[in-house]
Amino acid sequence: MLSFDDKTPMYFGGKGDEPMAYIELSLFGGASDAVYDKLTAAICDAVSAETGMAPANIYVKYEEAEHWGWNGSNF
Template identity: 50%
Template sequence: MPYISTKTTVTISAEKRESIKNKLGKAIELIPGKSESWLMISFDDNSTMYFKGSDAKPLAFVEVKLFGKASQDAYKNLTQAIMEILEEELGIQGDCIYVKYEEVSTWGWNGINL
Protein backbone atom coordinates (compact mmCIF):
# COMPACT_ATOMS: atom_id res chain seq x y z
CA MET A 1 0.00 0.00 0.00
CA PRO A 2 2.43 2.65 -1.15
CA TYR A 3 1.58 6.27 -1.89
CA ILE A 4 3.77 8.58 -3.99
CA SER A 5 3.05 12.30 -4.04
CA THR A 6 4.97 14.59 -6.38
CA LYS A 7 4.94 18.36 -5.89
CA THR A 8 6.76 20.37 -8.55
CA THR A 9 7.19 23.85 -9.93
CA VAL A 10 6.68 22.74 -13.54
CA THR A 11 3.49 22.07 -15.46
CA ILE A 12 2.75 18.39 -15.97
CA SER A 13 0.76 17.70 -19.12
CA ALA A 14 -1.75 14.85 -19.20
CA GLU A 15 0.64 12.85 -21.39
CA LYS A 16 3.58 13.40 -19.02
CA ARG A 17 1.40 12.59 -16.00
CA GLU A 18 0.40 9.28 -17.59
CA SER A 19 4.01 8.44 -18.49
CA ILE A 20 5.30 9.30 -14.99
CA LYS A 21 2.45 7.30 -13.42
CA ASN A 22 3.39 4.25 -15.51
CA LYS A 23 7.09 4.56 -14.71
CA LEU A 24 6.46 5.02 -10.98
CA GLY A 25 4.22 1.95 -11.15
CA LYS A 26 7.20 -0.07 -12.32
CA ALA A 27 9.70 1.66 -10.02
CA ILE A 28 7.71 0.85 -6.86
CA GLU A 29 8.59 -2.80 -7.48
CA LEU A 30 12.13 -1.90 -6.36
CA ILE A 31 10.65 -2.11 -2.85
CA PRO A 32 10.19 -5.81 -2.10
CA GLY A 33 6.52 -6.75 -1.76
CA LYS A 34 5.23 -3.52 -3.34
CA SER A 35 3.50 -3.25 -6.70
CA GLU A 36 1.40 -0.93 -8.81
CA SER A 37 -1.71 -2.93 -7.90
CA TRP A 38 -1.83 -1.09 -4.52
CA LEU A 39 -0.02 2.11 -5.50
CA MET A 40 -1.76 5.48 -5.13
CA ILE A 41 -0.14 8.46 -6.89
CA SER A 42 -0.85 12.18 -6.77
CA PHE A 43 0.59 15.17 -8.60
CA ASP A 44 0.69 18.82 -7.55
CA ASP A 45 2.24 20.85 -10.35
CA ASN A 46 2.83 24.59 -10.80
CA SER A 47 3.71 24.95 -7.12
CA THR A 48 5.65 27.92 -5.79
CA MET A 49 8.84 26.49 -4.32
CA TYR A 50 12.26 27.87 -3.43
CA PHE A 51 15.49 25.94 -3.00
CA LYS A 52 18.65 27.59 -1.68
CA GLY A 53 16.73 30.87 -1.67
CA SER A 54 15.91 30.74 -5.38
CA ASP A 55 13.06 29.70 -7.65
CA ALA A 56 15.21 29.89 -10.82
CA LYS A 57 15.36 26.13 -11.48
CA PRO A 58 12.62 23.52 -11.81
CA LEU A 59 12.12 21.78 -8.43
CA ALA A 60 10.36 18.71 -7.08
CA PHE A 61 9.52 17.31 -3.67
CA VAL A 62 8.44 13.66 -3.67
CA GLU A 63 6.90 11.89 -0.69
CA VAL A 64 6.83 8.10 -0.59
CA LYS A 65 4.70 6.53 2.14
CA LEU A 66 4.80 2.80 2.71
CA PHE A 67 2.74 0.46 4.81
CA GLY A 68 5.52 -1.45 6.54
CA LYS A 69 9.27 -1.11 6.16
CA ALA A 70 11.95 -1.41 3.50
CA SER A 71 15.74 -1.62 3.45
CA GLN A 72 18.04 1.33 2.86
CA ASP A 73 19.18 -0.34 -0.37
CA ALA A 74 15.59 -0.51 -1.62
CA TYR A 75 15.09 3.16 -0.78
CA LYS A 76 18.35 4.06 -2.53
CA ASN A 77 17.26 2.24 -5.68
CA LEU A 78 13.82 3.86 -5.65
CA THR A 79 15.31 7.33 -5.09
CA GLN A 80 17.55 6.86 -8.11
CA ALA A 81 14.62 5.67 -10.23
CA ILE A 82 12.43 8.61 -9.16
CA MET A 83 15.18 11.09 -9.99
CA GLU A 84 15.76 9.52 -13.41
CA ILE A 85 12.01 9.59 -14.16
CA LEU A 86 11.63 13.25 -13.20
CA GLU A 87 14.74 14.30 -15.09
CA GLU A 88 13.69 12.42 -18.22
CA GLU A 89 10.02 13.44 -18.15
CA LEU A 90 10.16 16.96 -16.67
CA GLY A 91 13.78 18.09 -17.04
CA ILE A 92 14.29 18.42 -13.29
CA GLN A 93 17.88 17.77 -12.27
CA GLY A 94 18.57 15.36 -9.40
CA ASP A 95 20.16 18.09 -7.30
CA CYS A 96 16.81 19.93 -7.37
CA ILE A 97 14.73 17.00 -6.09
CA TYR A 98 14.08 15.90 -2.51
CA VAL A 99 12.59 12.48 -1.79
CA LYS A 100 11.09 11.84 1.64
CA TYR A 101 10.23 8.35 2.90
CA GLU A 102 7.74 7.54 5.61
CA GLU A 103 7.07 4.07 6.99
CA VAL A 104 3.52 3.67 8.28
CA SER A 105 2.56 0.97 10.79
CA THR A 106 -1.22 1.45 10.55
CA TRP A 107 -2.95 2.01 7.23
CA GLY A 108 -6.70 2.39 6.79
CA TRP A 109 -8.43 1.01 3.70
CA ASN A 110 -11.95 -0.09 2.84
CA GLY A 111 -13.33 0.60 6.31
CA ILE A 112 -10.60 -1.28 8.17
CA ASN A 113 -7.12 -0.64 9.52
CA LEU A 114 -4.30 -2.90 8.51
Protein backbone atom coordinates in the same frame (compact mmCIF):
# COMPACT_ATOMS: atom_id res chain seq x y z
CA MET B 1 -2.14 7.43 -5.06
CA LEU B 2 -0.69 10.36 -6.93
CA SER B 3 -1.24 14.09 -6.74
CA PHE B 4 0.42 16.64 -8.99
CA ASP B 5 0.45 20.35 -8.17
CA ASP B 6 1.95 22.12 -11.16
CA LYS B 7 3.19 25.71 -11.11
CA THR B 8 3.70 25.77 -7.32
CA PRO B 9 6.58 28.07 -6.34
CA MET B 10 9.28 26.04 -4.58
CA TYR B 11 12.46 27.16 -2.90
CA PHE B 12 15.34 25.16 -1.45
CA GLY B 13 18.56 26.55 -0.06
CA GLY B 14 17.39 30.05 -0.97
CA LYS B 15 17.06 29.15 -4.63
CA GLY B 16 13.79 29.09 -6.52
CA ASP B 17 14.73 29.93 -10.09
CA GLU B 18 14.66 26.36 -11.48
CA PRO B 19 11.90 23.74 -11.62
CA MET B 20 11.87 21.46 -8.57
CA ALA B 21 9.97 18.43 -7.38
CA TYR B 22 9.18 17.37 -3.83
CA ILE B 23 7.97 13.79 -3.65
CA GLU B 24 6.53 12.15 -0.54
CA LEU B 25 6.19 8.39 -0.34
CA SER B 26 4.48 6.48 2.44
CA LEU B 27 5.51 2.86 2.74
CA PHE B 28 3.51 0.26 4.59
CA GLY B 29 6.12 -1.20 6.88
CA GLY B 30 9.59 -0.16 5.84
CA ALA B 31 12.63 -0.97 3.76
CA SER B 32 16.39 -1.19 4.09
CA ASP B 33 18.71 1.72 3.33
CA ALA B 34 19.84 -0.09 0.17
CA VAL B 35 16.24 -0.32 -1.06
CA TYR B 36 15.65 3.37 -0.33
CA ASP B 37 18.85 4.24 -2.23
CA LYS B 38 17.71 2.27 -5.30
CA LEU B 39 14.18 3.66 -5.11
CA THR B 40 15.41 7.25 -4.86
CA ALA B 41 17.68 6.75 -7.87
CA ALA B 42 14.84 5.21 -9.90
CA ILE B 43 12.38 7.97 -8.93
CA CYS B 44 14.85 10.74 -9.75
CA ASP B 45 15.70 9.11 -13.09
CA ALA B 46 12.01 8.72 -14.03
CA VAL B 47 11.01 12.25 -13.01
CA SER B 48 14.03 13.72 -14.77
CA ALA B 49 13.33 11.74 -17.96
CA GLU B 50 9.66 12.83 -18.02
CA THR B 51 10.13 16.47 -17.05
CA GLY B 52 13.68 17.38 -18.05
CA MET B 53 14.19 18.47 -14.45
CA ALA B 54 17.72 18.18 -13.06
CA PRO B 55 18.01 15.27 -10.59
CA ALA B 56 19.68 17.71 -8.18
CA ASN B 57 16.31 19.50 -7.97
CA ILE B 58 14.27 16.41 -7.13
CA TYR B 59 13.74 15.72 -3.44
CA VAL B 60 12.22 12.52 -2.07
CA LYS B 61 10.85 12.08 1.45
CA TYR B 62 9.93 8.68 2.85
CA GLU B 63 7.60 7.87 5.71
CA GLU B 64 7.15 4.38 7.06
CA ALA B 65 3.58 3.64 8.09
CA GLU B 66 3.01 0.91 10.62
CA HIS B 67 -0.76 1.19 10.25
CA TRP B 68 -2.59 1.91 7.03
CA GLY B 69 -6.36 2.12 6.75
CA TRP B 70 -8.47 1.45 3.68
CA ASN B 71 -12.01 0.41 2.92
CA GLY B 72 -13.17 0.59 6.55
CA SER B 73 -10.35 -1.47 8.07
CA ASN B 74 -6.59 -1.54 8.57
CA PHE B 75 -3.93 -3.68 6.97
